[in-house]
Amino acid sequence: MxxxxxxxxxxxxxxxxxxxxPKPVSEPPSGEQLAASTTAEEAVAGLKAAAQSVHDELKARADKASGDGKAVLEATALMAKDTMLLKSATKLINNNGSSAERAIWEAGASVSEMLHNLGGYMAERATDVLDVRARIVAELRGVPAPGxxxxxxxxxxxxxxxxxxxxxxxxxxxxxxxxxxxxxxxxxxxxxxxxxxxxxxxxxxxxxxxxxxxxxxxxxxxxxxxxxxxxxxxxxxxxxVENAATLAVFDGNGTTADGHLVPLLANVGGAKDAAAAAALGAQGVGLFRTEFCFLERDTEPTVVEQAAAYRGVFDAFPGKKVVLRTLDAGADKPLPFLTDATEPNPALGVRGYRTDFTTPGVLERQLEAIAIAAGESEADVWVMAPMISTAAEAAHFASMCDAAGIKTPGVMVEVPSAALTSASVLRHVGFASLGTNDLTQYAMAADRQLGPLAELNTPWQPAVLRLVQLTVAGSAEEGNNKPVGVCGEAAADPALAVVLVGLGVSTLSMTARSLAAVGTVLKTVTLEQAQELARLALSAPDALDAKAWVRAKLPILEELGL
Amino acid sequence: MPERTATIASRSGLHARPAALFAEAAGESPVEVTIAMRGEPAEDALDAASILSLMTLGAAKGDVVVLRAEGDGADAALDSLVTLLETDLDAE
CATH class of the missing domain: 3.50.30.10 (Phosphohistidine domain)
Structure with missing residues (x-):
């Protein structure tokens, strides 16, 4: 074995x-000529037939696909028999005596380069042209298509x-x-x-x-x-197979073995996600990302447009909690009308709530739209601002919410300063939600998008867990039982979810697919056991040990294959 | 030669899905249709049935393009293609 x-x-x-x-299609040798037995007409006819059959295959797959995938496949299918591509290949066969394989290879390269140079969306499609080219060459050679x-x-x-x-x-x-x-x-x-x-x-x-x-x-x-x-x-x-059946269904009741309730919520990015999350048993939405409404736009959507989009999510959870995060633009999510793409350190730049400093009005109008949508729906709508760093910012955001008629304002805790001063921050708002992805990146000073820093970038880092603990302690100090939830990737890891509950987190929000696994594992521990595991993780010297020690105490993970 | 002008209505401009839908429709019309940005010489016009040509044209929402075609059915074909360009295909 x-x-x-x-x-x-x-x-x-x-x-x-x-x-x-299949291995990637190899490049036909530069200068490869037509075989002596093949005329240019035959080569052109062969190329057209190959292009047609690649088109047909991609089209057939497009017909079976759905959503964005379908649109990409349909466009790619059209590229296979595109006149611009085939004409330039035909020219190479007729004028230079190139083999059909070499001709389409070169024609594809120049079209792809042209698209690449146009930048933006066009540049992204450049790879589709190369994919089509490889498929046509595979078809001409009679080898399996790539993919x-x-x-x-x-x-x-x-x-x-x-x-x-x-x-x-x-x-x-x-x-x-x-x-x-x-x-x-x-x-x-x-x-x-x-x-x-x-x-x-x-x-x-x-x-x-x-x-x-x-x-x-x-x-x-x-x-x-x-x-x-x-x-x-x-x-x-x-x-x-049997476990997967249990792990696919969440019973909609997040609790520890001894009945300490921890509502399990879903992270969603739009109405479609929200409906899927509701079907998977989510007890509400712990993070509704509103960027979808704004991305790929040059201008701000109108209040009416926004309100309609938010309604789509609220309506999936009548009578339940939906925590909406106001626009989180900047860093890896730039928006032309809001963020400055030339910042030297975008992760430390004008992003999240901070865009209100440089472009006032956008947040105010978003809050207005949220209030309209909330008023028309039956969801219990909570609203939080991303990237809050100080109590003064929290106070300002709360006053903006109040002016818009939003009842429950809150903050994301993802900047370490907000975790360290959570008692003063929470004095101004109704709740806090820990964004563990950014909190980890800032606590560890490690860019989330850099592969070589992946080991630093885990929420199992004892320093990150300590910040979670301090945020919860700040809420206790504030004295009004204001909830502190988690809505980062950390909540979707069943072992870490137990630790977070042990640290005193009141709700966990995650990708809907993880609800059942987290719910199943949480039901096997008492609150006291979770607290013990939290102490264990906090005492670990590093992230690897923290994870290993906690997992060793949760045999159910191994049993279920989680 | 019959020609028409049209203002691009799709939010994302004439690429992505709108370009695919338009190229497919142009390919199905009985005559060869060309497309150019308004003000560009007719001899630089591109094949409207080529999705790659449409993408390199780079027409954004609000840009005005000129469609040209010759032969039987040219007018009807141009009219229906203009309607397509002036519809916000991203909204569907």
Whole structure:
């Protein structure tokens, strides 16, 4: 039995046969000429036929896809038989005697470069042209098309790494797990796997040498792949099928074993997410990101437009709590009408609530829209500002909410200063919500988007846990029982969720797919046990130990394969 | 040669989904249709059925483009393509 070790990025234990993602299509040699037996007319006809069949295949896949994926595939299908691309390739065949493969390769390169130079959205499509080019060359050569193999029988996909475009064609009913030799915890593969709930292992060196059809065992929590699965592993995979059924359904009641209630809420980015979260049992929304309303726009949406968009989310949770975060632009989410793209340190720049300093009015109008939507809906709407650093900012935000007629203002705690002074911050608002992703980045001074700093960037860092503890202590000091929730990635990790509850956090908000796993694990511990685990994690010298020590005390994680 | 002007109505301009829908419609029309930004010489006009040409044209919302076609059915084809350009296809 041979083992391959990588990093587990999405839990699940499965046995299946593997299919390797076909190797990228190699470049036809520069200057490759038509074969002596082929005329230019024949080569052009062959190219057109290949282009047509690539078009047809992509179109057929587009017809089966939905949403954004469908739109991307439809556009890509059109590119395959695009006159601009084919005319320039035809010219190369007729004038230079190039082989059809070389001609389409060069034609694709120049079109792609043209798009790349246009920047923005066009530059993103440049890779689609290269994908189409590779498919046409594969078709001309008679080798498998690049991309996820088409199959009617389920398989485990092994690849170097997945590209965003692969998401559209990844059918979770056919692909049962993902294993990649490259990538990292923040890679595209990891994000795709988590959103689809597929077990996944990344950075598992050597897996690309495993032959197609080999039977393997994949453990997405342990981050391992084994050849020739043992009886024990077969049993574990069978058990996962049963566990997965329990872990897919959250009963809508977040509580510890001894009945300490911890409402489990969902993070959503729009009406569609909200409906899905409600169906998965979310007890409300702990983070409604409002950026979707603003992104990809050159100008600010009107109050009426905004109100309608917010209503879509509120209406999915009548009678329940929906915590809305006001516009969080800046850093990795720039907006042309609000943020300055030339800042040397965007993460430390004018972002989140701070954009109100430089562009007053946008936040005021957003609050007006929220108040209108809240007034028309039955949801219990709470509103919080991102990137609050001082009590004075909290007070100002609360007065803006009051002026707009919003009853429950709050703050995100993601800047360490807000955690350290939470008693004074909370005096002005009704609640606080810890954004653990940014809190970690700022506490550790480690850019979230940098791969080499991934080890620093984990909310298991004892320093981050200490800031959580201090925020909760500040609320106790303030004296009015003001709730402190968590709405970062940390809440979706069942082991860390237990620690957060032990630290005194009152609600946990996460991607809806994680609700059931967190709910299941939380039900196995008492509040006192959670507090004990929190003390253990705080006493650890580093993040790795904190995680290992806590996991060792929660055998249910291993049992469930989480 | 029959020609029409049209103002791009789609929020994202003439790329992404609107470009795909327009290129497909232009490809299905019985005559060859060209597209150019207003004020550009007709000989620099691009094939309206080519999604890649449309993307390199870079027409944004509010830009005015000129469509040209010749032959049987040219007028009807141009009219329906103008309607398409003047619809906000992102809103659908």
């Amino acid at each position: 041979q083992n391959f070790q990588g990093v587990g990025v999405s839990p699940g234990r499965v046995i299946g046969t593997i299919r390797q993602m 996820i193999p088409a199959s009617d029988t389920p398989f485990i996909l092994v690849a170097e790494d997945l590209a965003p475009a692969d998401t559209a064609t990844l059918d979770p009913a056919v692909v049962t797990a993902l294993v990649t030799s490259g990538g990292g915890p923040q890679s595209h593969t990891a994000i795709i796997a988590r959103s689809l709930g597929l077990p996944a292992v990344v950075a598992a060196r050597g897996v690309d040498e495993i032959p197609d059809g080999a039977e393997v065992f994949v453990d997405g929590a342990a981050g391992s792949l084994s050849l020739e699965p043992s009886e024990e592993q077969r049993a574990a995979a069978l058990a996962w």
